[in-house]
Amino acid sequence: MGGKRGRTQRKHFKQTRENVWKKNRSDNPSSDGPPWEPFATQNLAFEEYYREQGIVPDEEWDVFMVMLRKPLPAAFRINSSGQFFKDIRSQLENEFMKSLEAEVTDGEVQAIRPLPWYPENLGWHLNFSRMQLRKTQSLERFHEFLKQENEIGNITRQEAVSMVPPLFLDVHPHHFVLDMCAAPGSKTFQLLEIIHQSTESGLLPDGMVIANDADIQRCNLLIHQTKRMCSANLIVTNHEAQHFPSCHWKKNCLDTSETESIKNPMISQLLFDRVLCDVPCSGDGTLRKAPDIWRKWNAGMGNGVHRLQVQIAMRGLQLLKVDGRMVYSTCTMNPVEDEAVVAEILRRCGGSVELLDVSTELPQLVRRPGLKKWKVRDKGNWLVSYKDVPRFRRVAIVPSMFPSGSSSDVVNALSDGLHEDIGAPQDQDMGNSPSSGKRLQNGSNLDCEEGLGKLESFAPPTVDLVDEVSSLPLERCMRILPHDQNTGAFFIAVFHKLSLLPAAALENQGQFTSRNMDFPKKLSDELIEDTNGLEINLLEDDADHHSEVTSDADLPDKQPEEGALEPDPQEKEPEESKLHGDEEISLDSSKMEKQRLQIQGKWKGVDPVVFFRDETVINSIKTFYGIDASFPFDGHLVARNSDTHRVKRIYYISKAVQDVLTLNVQAGQQLKITSVGLKTFERQTSKEGTSTECTFRISSEGMPLLLPYITKQILRASLVDFKHILQFRAIKFADFFDAEFGDEASKLKLGCCIVVLRKEDEATSDPIQVDSSTIAIGCWKGKSNLAVMVSAVDSQELLQRLSVQSGNERGSLAEESKPLNSEADGTGPTDGLDVNTESVTTEQVPTC
Numbered sequence: 139m140g141g142k143r144g145r146t147q148r149k150h151f152k153q154t155r156e157n158v159w160k161k162n163r164s165d166n167p168s169s170d171g172p173p174w175e176p177f178a179t180q181n182l183a184f185e186e187y188y189r190e191q192g193i194v195p196d197e198e199w200d201v202f203m204v205m206l207r208k209p210l211p212a213a214f215r216i217n218s219s220g221q222f223f224k225d226i227r228s229q230l231e232n233e234f235m236k237s238l239e240a241e242v243t244d245g246e247v248q249a250i251r252p253l254p255w256y257p258e259n260l261g262w263h264l265n266f267s268r269m270q271l272r273k274t275q276s277l278e279r280f281h282e283f284l285k286q287e288n289e290i291g292n293i294t295r296q297e298a299v300s301m302v303p304p305l306f307l308d309v310h311p312h313h314f315v316l317d318m319c320a321a322p323g324s325k326t327f328q329l330l331e332i333i334h335q336s337t338e339s340g341l342l343p344d345g346m347v348i349a350n351d352a353d354i355q356r357c358n359l360l361i362h363q364t365k366r367m368c369s370a371n372l373i374v375t376n377h378e379a380q381h382f383p384s385c386h387w388k389k390n391c392l393d394t395s396e397t398e399s400i401k402n403p404m405i406s407q408l409l410f411d412r413v414l415c416d417v418p419c420s421g422d423g424t425l426r427k428a429p430d431i432w433r434k435w436n437a438g439m440g441n442g443v444h445r446l447q448v449q450i451a452m453r454g455l456q457l458l459k460v461d462g463r464m465v466y467s468t469c470t471m472n473p474v475e476d477e478a479v480v481a482e483i484l485r486r487c488g489g490s491v492e493l494l495d496v497s498t499e500l501p502q503l504v505r506r507p508g509l510k511k512w513k514v515r516d517k518g519n520w521l522v523s524y525k526d527v528p529r530f531r532r533v534a535i536v537p538s539m540f541p542s543g544s545s546s547d548v549v550n551a552l553s554d555g556l557h558e559d560i561g562a563p564q565d566q567d568m569g570n571s572p573s574s575g576k577r578l579q580n581g582s583n584l585d586c587e588e589g590l591g592k593l594e595s596f597a598p599p600t601v602d603l604v605d606e607v608s609s610l611p612l613e614r615c616m617r618i619l620p621h622d623q624n625t626g627a628f629f630i631a632v633f634h635k636l637s638l639l640p641a642a643a644l645e646n647q648g649q650f651t652s653r654n655m656d657f658p659k660k661l662s663d664e665l666i667e668d669t670n671g672l673e674i675n676l677l678e679d680d681a682d683h684h685s686e687v688t689s690d691a692d693l694p695d696k697q698p699e700e701g702a703l704e705p706d707p708q709e710k711e712p713e714e715s716k717l718h719g720d721e722e723i724s725l726d727s728s729k730m731e732k733q734r735l736q737i738q739g740k741w742k743g744v745d746p747v748v749f750f751r752d753e754t755v756i757n758s759i760k761t762f763y764g765i766d767a768s769f770p771f772d773g774h775l776v777a778r779n780s781d782t783h784r785v786k787r788i789y790y791i792s793k794a795v796q797d798v799l800t801l802n803v804q805a806g807q808q809l810k811i812t813s814v815g816l817k818t819f820e821r822q823t824s825k826e827g828t829s830t831e832c833t834f835r836i837s838s839e840g841m842p843l844l845l846p847y848i849t850k851q852i853l854r855a856s857l858v859d860f861k862h863i864l865q866f867r868a869i870k871f872a873d874f875f876d877a878e879f880g881d882e883a884s885k886l887k888l889g890c891c892i893v894v895l896r897k898e899d900e901a902t903s904d905p906i907q908v909d910s911s912t913i914a915i916g917c918w919k920g921k922s923n924l925a926v927m928v929s930a931v932d933s934q935e936l937l938q939r940l941s942v943q944s945g946n947e948r949g950s951l952a953e954e955s956k957p958l959n960s961e962a963d964g965t966g967p968t969d970g971l972d973v974n975t976e977s978v979t980t981e982q983v984p985t986c
């Protein structure tokens with residue numbers, strides 16, 4: 139079970155995660171309140187913009203627009219690290235695909251089908267909108283299935299195209315991965331699945347993921363989304379991605395005694411094998427899902443966010459190891475946010491980075507090549523070249539937005555005869571622009587765009603311009619358009635880092651937001667390391683400049699993204715948040731103490747991450763559960779409270795995360811960590827709980843990892859008794875069908891215990907063997923009974939899963955005869971953990 143995420147790990151989603159398959163008010167036209175108004179699905183500026191950019195050939199335009207106005211079909215992914223993912227997949231393939239066939243009227247269309255390009259039939263497309271699913275009676279059972287599996291984390295609703303970028307990242311389980319703009323976390327979830335893929339029971343992969351987002355509210359969504367993975371290999375951070383810290387530790391900055399007092403980290407700088415750069419964007423690729431964008435869209439949205447996108451991508455490349463891969467992606471069709479950013483990155487990086495041709499990867503995914511030429515729209519004007527940009531607009535419109543990436547001086551020089559340096563010959567037909575080579579640039583404006591009134595006052599100096607065409611291999615970028623395979627739109631580019639970035643790449647990053655644009659700079663051959671101090675200062679300076687730069691962006695308040703979850707207050711321990719950081723590994727010297735205090739000020743409001751090394755507590759846990767000595771504890775436990783007497787939860791971290799945290803301490807706590815590790819032990823607070831020998835119970839999230847190492851407080855139950863515990867929630871020892879089991883249960887120590895489902899071929903006397911197929915649940919051994927510590931939803935789902943496995947009809951669990959005196963009322967699974975017994979009360983049974 140350890141390798142696969144356990145089924146009993148997910149209780150927290152019951153209350154905290156929005157169930158995306160459930161109704162919300164706006165879905166119900168007949169509910170009280172103002173009548174539902176359909177969104178306008180028209181925006182003339184949008185149409186003119188994309189027609190002019192030539193993103194689809196003229197003959198496809200109508201089909202493209204019709205598709206944009208259709209609601210987006212739902213899609214979801216099966217969590218490949220879930221214990222029952224194969225069962226779920228075969229249920230979809232064999233059961234639902236057939237039973238839902240009757241629901242579609244169009245014989246050509248399948249009701250549900252696997253996405254042909256998604257590996258192993260794990261991505262699925264539904265030909266029903268969510269509304270249809272809710273309203274059609276015959277779809278009810280399927281809808282219930284989706285709701286339940288989504289709620290407990292066995293499937294994740296995610297827009298089909300959003301599943302693409304992680305697939306091109308070529309992640310392996312040993313990789314260190316940075317997800318720079320990660321919230322709400324659907325791609326992070328996918329990355330974690332890959333990292334955890336094929337990990338053996340009780341072991342953790344060598345790799346890890348850092349998921350970052352600049353927005354603290356959205357960080358909370360990210361935390362809740364990724365908690366479903368129950369991963370010890372994840373750190374969630376809250377930084378502006380363009381300023382993401384390097385965590386570089388210079389060994390010589392500590393004297394010998396200090397160095398000796400803390401463990402040397404295995405790594406001296408935080409660099410990544412893979413970087414996902416799924417940047418904030420204007421989001422018009424999600425129009426089908428978020429039709430309010432029709433109303434909000436304007437060309438300034440893309441222009442306004444272009445520079446930030448370049449900065450984030452450049453930072454990603456700096457943090458990428460040589461030979462590493464970075465995927466840059468957006469959910470917009472706007473070339474200023476797509477190809478222009480890619481082109482600028484390539485120019486800045488010189489030959490140190492290449493744009494990969496991935497045309498042989500995922501061949502079934504229909505995509506189109508990136509554009510080689512495009513224009514910039516500003517204040518109602520079409521601009522083909524930076525020299526068109528009026529001086530007073532040069533703060534907002536920068537050279538890198540244009541195909542040549544050149545400032546006016548360079549463009550002027552080029553137009554005097556150096557065309558071959560910046561692009562293809564001018565008469566070359568690039569096949570994707572409806573515009574002719576020469577045109578009046580400020581002609582055909584639509585008056586719905588702002589700034590039109592000022593048009594004449596800043597007409598460009600010349601009308602005799604030639605379209606710029608990029609000579610960079612931008613055709614290697616991938617554009618996914620809605621009408622190609624009935625999806626949203628997406629843009630993806632894959633970079634490969636060949637060598638350290640040239641120093642000039644950084645210089646440009648510093649210069650980018652200044653008013654004196656002078657691109658492209660001659661790239662220096664000098665190679666630089668991504669050292670922290672200088673770089674961070676440089677970037678922080680940038681941030682100041684950046685705030686001065688005026689922006690036309692009118693971005694939607696929130697990027698419409700899949701799996702939109704309601705923010706939920708992060709699990710907080712208010713009294714702990716006031717306490718100081720890691721006393722275990724803090725250094726004695728005044729220098730480090732000063733640094734520590736500065737750090738606490740820096741990350742005010744975020745609980746410190748503290749290595750948990752309280753031997754008394756750790757030994758009591760080891761002894762009580764008989765945890766085998768081979769299970770690595772040392773340096774793998776962290777808490778968010780340096781006062782060990784008040785620690786409520788202990789989190790387990792993998793070796794890779796341990797190395798990063800150690801490095802982070804060495805480097806002066808540069809990472810602002812909002813969540814880390816797998817909640818593994820929780821302090822008992824109930825009266826009965828505090829009277830047990832071990833004050834920490836094993837949390838349901840941590841149980842699969844520990845399971846192969848637990849030798850005490852563990853029992854094996856027959857299928858009948860296992861189902862009965864799930865169904866009736868608490869059963870007196872004397873009432874189990876297998877009297878021997880009841881007897882063994884009564885002999886356990888008071889407190890947390892584990893009940894494992896006995897396999898058919900196992901004898902009671904066999905030692906308990908744990909593998910990925912082992913099914914186990916956490917229970918509470920009370921004075922007279924055994925009670926489950928699994929939520930009602932999880933219990934119900936597991937019961938159904940067991941029924942499916944044993945060939946029963948889903949949902950119609952064959953009721954074996956009820957145990958005598960079962961503690962629940964016998965009407966079925968009890969709700970929550972509200973068992974009412976003499977020894978186990980609602981307060982006393984810890985929820986899991």
Ligand SMILES: C[S@@+](CC[C@H](N)C(=O)[O-])C[C@H]1O[C@@H](n2cnc3c(N)ncnc32)[C@H](O)[C@@H]1O
Nearest residue numbers: 319320321322323324325352353378379416418
């Ligand atoms: C397109 S969404 C990311 C979607 C996410 N990758 C997923 O698959 O669920 C862009 C995210 O970037 C975040 N963001 C905006 N500006 C940022 C910045 N400067 N640094 C890091 N994140 C930023 C937003 O809060 C938003 O969550």
